[in-house]
Amino acid sequence: MATSKSAPxxxxxxxxxxxxLVLLGFALLTYWYFWLATIAxxxxxxxxxxxxxxxxxxxxxxxxxxxTHYQQMEVGLFGPRxxxxxxxxxxxxxxxxxxxxxxxxxEFTAFLIAFILQGGRKKATVTHPEDxxxxxxxxxxxxxxxxxxxxxxxxxxxxxxxxxxxxxxGLIPRYMRMTHELVGLAWIPIWLIVxxxxxxDLKFFVRPSSRLFGKIFLKGRYTPMKRINYLAFVxxxxxxxxxxxxxxxxxxxxxxxxxxxxxxxxxLFMHFMGSAIxxxxxxxxxxxxxxxxxxxxxxxxxxxxxxxxxEQLAPDILEEIEGYER
Amino acid sequence: xxxxxxxxxxCDEGRCIECNGCSVACDEAHELPVGISRRKVVTxxxxxxxxxxxxSVACMHCTDAPCEQVCPVHCFYIRExxxxxxDKEICIGCGYCLYACPFGAPxxxxxxxxxxxxxxxKCTMCxxxxxxxxxxxxxxxxxxxxxxxxxxxxCAAMCSTKALLVGDxxxxxxxxxxxxxxxxxxxxxxxxxxxIAYGNK
Ligand code: SF4
Ligand code: SF4
Ligand code: SF4
Numbered sequence: 001m002a003t004s005k006s007a008p009x010x011x012x013x014x015x016x017x018x019x020x021l022v023l024l025g026f027a028l029l030t031y032w033y034f035w036l037a038t039i040a041x042x043x044x045x046x047x048x049x050x051x052x053x054x055x056x057x058x059x060x061x062x063x064x065x066x067x068t069h070y071q072q073m074e075v076g077l078f079g080p081r082x083x084x085x086x087x088x089x090x091x092x093x094x095x096x097x098x099x100x101x102x103x104x105x106x107e108f109t110a111f112l113i114a115f116i117l118q119g120g121r122k123k124a125t126v127t128h129p130e131d132x133x134x135x136x137x138x139x140x141x142x143x144x145x146x147x148x149x150x151x152x153x154x155x156x157x158x159x160x161x162x163x164x165x166x167x168x169x170g171l172i173p174r175y176m177r178m179t180h181e182l183v184g185l186a187w188i189p190i191w192l193i194v195x196x197x198x199x200x201d202l203k204f205f206v207r208p209s210s211r212l213f214g215k216i217f218l219k220g221r222y223t224p225m226k227r228i229n230y231l232a233f234v235x236x237x238x239x240x241x242x243x244x245x246x247x248x249x250x251x252x253x254x255x256x257x258x259x260x261x262x263x264x265x266x267x268l269f270m271h272f273m274g275s276a277i278x279x280x281x282x283x284x285x286x287x288x289x290x291x292x293x294x295x296x297x298x299x300x301x302x303x304x305x306x307x308x309x310x311e312q313l314a315p316d317i318l319e320e321i322e323g324y325e326r
Numbered sequence: 327x328x329x330x331x332x333x334x335x336x337c338d339e340g341r342c343i344e345c346n347g348c349s350v351a352c353d354e355a356h357e358l359p360v361g362i363s364r365r366k367v368v369t370x371x372x373x374x375x376x377x378x379x380x381x382s383v384a385c386m387h388c389t390d391a392p393c394e395q396v397c398p399v400h401c402f403y404i405r406e407x408x409x410x411x412x413d414k415e416i417c418i419g420c421g422y423c424l425y426a427c428p429f430g431a432p433x434x435x436x437x438x439x440x441x442x443x444x445x446x447x448k449c450t451m452c453x454x455x456x457x458x459x460x461x462x463x464x465x466x467x468x469x470x471x472x473x474x475x476x477x478x479x480x481c482a483a484m485c486s487t488k489a490l491l492v493g494d495x496x497x498x499x500x501x502x503x504x505x506x507x508x509x510x511x512x513x514x515x516x517x518x519x520x521x522i523a524y525g526n527k
Contacts, residue, residue: 073339073518076370077383082428082522086392089425093396161420164398169416173399177418178442185440251441252421254363257430265425 018224029277040088040269044081048266059084059262079261086265089272096272097165107280111287122293124309132304133321137215140197141303147194150187154180155282158275184244191237198230211324220317226288232281239274243267330406331494333451334524335482336502336517337382340509341489344369344380348481348490352384352449355480356469362433364449365481382490384449384481385410385431386523393423393432409451414467417445428522451492452479 013020048059060080067075074082115121136144157180160167167173200222208214222230246267250260289296293313299305310318349365358364365384371377387410394402394410401416402423412423423446424432435444454471457464464471472479482492491498502517 070518072370073379073381074522077368077381077518078429086426086428089422090392090396093398093422097398161398161418161422164418164420165400167399167418169399169401169418174418174445177420178438181442182440247421248441251436251443252424252430252432252434254366254430254433258368261425261430268425 016224018228022225022228026277041081041084044084045266045269048084048262057263058259059266076258079258081262085262085269088269089265096162100159100162100276104279104283107283111283111291114287115292118292121291122313124295124306124312126306126308128308129306131307133307133310133318134303135219135305135310135317135321136300136303138303139215140218141300143190143193143197144300147187147190150183150190151282153183154187155279157183181244181248184241185248188241188245191241195234195237198233200230201227208320208323214320214324219320220314225284229281229285229288232278233285236274236278236281239270240278243271243274247271330408331496332408333387333492334408334495334498334520335384335386335451336491336498336520338489338491338502338505339379339381339518340505341487342367342380342382343487343489345486347484347486348382351480351484355452355472358447358469359435359437361436362447364431364433364447381518382481382485383429383431383519385427385451386429386519387449387451388428388523389525392426392428396422396426398422403456405453409453409473411450411453411455411468412446412448413456414445414447419443419445421446429519452477452481 044061047061051059051061058080060075064072064075157176160173160176161180164173167176197216198218200218200220202217203221206213208217208219247264250264250267253260295305295309295313299309307318310321344367346367349363349367352358352365353363356364365382367380367382369378369380371379387408389408391402391404391410393412394404397412397417398420399416399418401413402410403412404410419434419442421432421434421443424430424434431448432446433448434446436442437444450468450471452470452472454460454464454474455468457467459474460471470480477483479492482490485491491501498517
């Protein structure tokens with residue numbers, strides 16, 4: 001049986017190339033998003049963040065008293081610096097409708113090339129299909145499947161807003177937008193539970209000794225790319241949840257408009273950024289778990305996998321399960 | 327040349343007495359639900375002697391309206407006279423127009439389950455919507471279509487001090503100039519919000 005213990009020691013590049021490449025891609029994307037694709041005033045956004053650390057969320061960076069009569073009129077009525085964040089929302093809007101399909105097409109092509117390069121789907125040769133091992137507990141299956149369903153729903157309904165030019169609006173897209181808000185609320189606890197149970201690196205600190213541990217925390221160890229997927233899920237899920245919740249909770253109110261509109265614009269900016277980036281990792285997750293390897297979905301639905309499947313494709317999981325059995 | 331006059335609002339902060347007559351008249355005339363305020367009166371420097379002033383604000387019916395540019399389902403349309411209207415049957419209530427609007431004009435009824443937003447409502451300059459003019463459906467969705475009846479929008483008609491004016495650009499600008507000159511200030515700037523709403527157009 002192949003285990004990580006017997007694997008030869010690999011060089012720095014091959015051990016860390018996934019992190020380096022993703023960090024590089026992420027840096028390029030951030031540069032593109034913040035400096036090239038937006039005309040939001042980044043200096044303003046930065047100073048706004050600093051101001052929020054001091055508990056001031058209005059976005060009015062210069063003291064109100066120091067403004068001229070005319071400026072006070074504008075700020076008092078409409079909120080601060082309209083041109084600082086709002087133009088991003090305006091300009092990037094048409095870009096999103098027109099450019100996003102190309103971005104998605106490029107991402108699909110990249111995964112297709114990866115698929116061809118690795119020679120199609122990885123399959124296990126199973127000669128004893130009846131010899132199965134319980135990999136996922138009922139609780140884990142419920143949480144993982146619910147997470148998949150909710151994320152898919154949020155993805156489809158979220159992008160149904162962006163691609164309103166295709167849906168054409170009306171009753172059904174309106175219900176999709178409304179349910180995006182409600183399902184988003186329901187996803188908050190699920191995101192939290194998945195974040196906890198999928199924290200496989202916990203095993204660096206705690207030895208998985210009891211069966212109960214295996215029923216709560218997912219088995220096995222992360223490869224670098226899967227760890228990145230997990231971290232992206234946690235980080236960008238957090239951004240989406242916080243910004244989405246605040247957008248829903250800070251309801252438009254004519255009385256408080258000037259005080260909260262800039263904060264809401266910032267939250268929308270974060271929500272767009274989070275959704276654009278998490279989409280890539282969503283595709284990557286779908287590719288890694290569902291496309292590149294055969295048998296993930298049946299495993300997570302039934303909870304059981306043939307022993308030979310684990311021996312060939314996930315020896316780390318089998319090793320952990322055998323640890324419980326001993 | 328455009329055969330239609332360009333319609334604009336102007337609120338004179340030197341005259342507005344924060345009576346809220348415009349906002350109440352608008353609510354009543356269009357039978358707006360609670361929580362929707364197409365027009366609001368905002369007081370700046372509230373309680374600071376000598377610095378306090380109030381203004382009545384609603385949709386400014388912008389040139390190159392930002393709301394129209396961001397609406398993902400393209401439900402806005404702009405009339406020849408510059409009035410910016412939208413189709414509530416297409417609107418999905420996403421709120422993008424609110425983020426894009428410099429004046430906080432779009433309003434949303436909070437009547438969905440768990441506080442989800444309904445479709446957007448805003449000042450129509452009392453010009454109804456895309457439904458048949460003065461039909462029951464137009465009235466139900468957008469309120470009165472006073473312009474089609476040859477009447478002045480109700481908020482300006484009700485303003486007791488004539489702080490709030492509405493009409494074709496040239497007439498409104500003329501009154502603005504006269505008022506500012508009469509106060510001995512000269513004309514340094516356009517009425518509030520005109521630079522943002524209309525640029526030079
Ligand atoms: S004031 Fe706001 S809602 Fe009205 S036209 Fe301008 S951007 Fe649109
Ligand atoms: S709330 Fe309605 S009008 Fe406003 S941007 Fe969304 S779909 Fe368009
Ligand atoms: S013009 Fe009509 S709809 Fe607009 S604020 Fe005045 S009364 Fe209300």
